[in-house]
Amino acid sequence: MRPETLVSDHTIYACVMGSRAFGLATEGSDTDRRGVFLAPTPLFWRFEKPPTHVEGPAEEQFSWELERFCQLALRANPNILECLHSPLVEYADATGRELLSLRGAFLSRRVHETFTRYAHGQRRKLDADIRTHGAPRWKHAMHLLRLLITARDLLRTGTLTIDVGEEREPLLAVRRGEVPWPEVEARMTRLADEATEAAHRGPLPEEPDLGRIEDFLIRARRASALQTDPYDEVVQGVVRGGGGGQD
Numbered sequence: 235m236r237p238e239t240l241v242s243d244h245t246i247y248a249c250v251m252g253s254r255a256f257g258l259a260t261e262g263s264d265t266d267r268r269g270v271f272l273a274p275t276p277l278f279w280r281f282e283k284p285p286t287h288v289e290g291p292a293e294e295q296f297s298w299e300l301e302r303f304c305q306l307a308l309r310a311n312p313n314i315l316e317c318l319h320s321p322l323v324e325y326a327d328a329t330g331r332e333l334l335s336l337r338g339a340f341l342s343r344r345v346h347e348t349f350t351r352y353a354h355g356q357r358r359k360l361d362a363d364i365r366t367h368g369a370p371r372w373k374h375a376m377h378l379l380r381l382l383i384t385a386r387d388l389l390r391t392g393t394l395t396i397d398v399g400e401e402r403e404p405l406l407a408v409r410r411g412e413v414p415w416p417e418v419e420a421r422m423t424r425l426a427d428e429a430t431e432a433a434h435r436g437p438l439p440e441e442p443d444l445g446r447i448e449d450f451l452i453r454a455r456r457a458s459a460l461q462t463d464p465y466d467e468v469v470q471g472v473v474r475g476g477g478g479g480q481d
Contacts, residue, residue, distance in 0.1 A: 247330035382425035389432035
């Protein structure tokens, strides 16, 4: 089975991410599509396992196999958690809808470490731009501010909100380079400090609910194994035929 077929035939959840989901799209913004596919269980019976992710088949499209997606979400990967909370859902079958219903089970105080680590990496890149070019890449500065706002509010409320809402215009002003860098820098520092404070007082649990997620994954795998699948039919045919030949 070709990787593109896994996306076209076995996607359980698809959404739009990037600036359009964040409420920061401008006239020239791309449409970034992300998705989750459930590889048919018989594909795991081979030595060569199905891919954990697939790029395409369309431009700006990227999908994860369900198990890999859950693993990354349990680790509080910022990109994965935001994908799971996109306000622009394009498709969700019954399994996808159950995945969405479990969004809260993935959230924990781990988000403070992962969001902060990602933010530090982006901040180092901005500092390098300033040393090299005398100014940051303002679009990246805008998205770092957005990430820090998201992390702080998530730790404060226990809810992951993707659309920036009333922050749209202030953030776009940063993107246009209309806000002095020292002011942007000070706001980044303040948001990081507020996130750290919220991490100790907020409502999120210490750990995600691994048991609920694992139960969901096992049920999804079992249900897939019971479905008629072209690959499954080939395997059964080989078995009935005596293994396809003798030494």
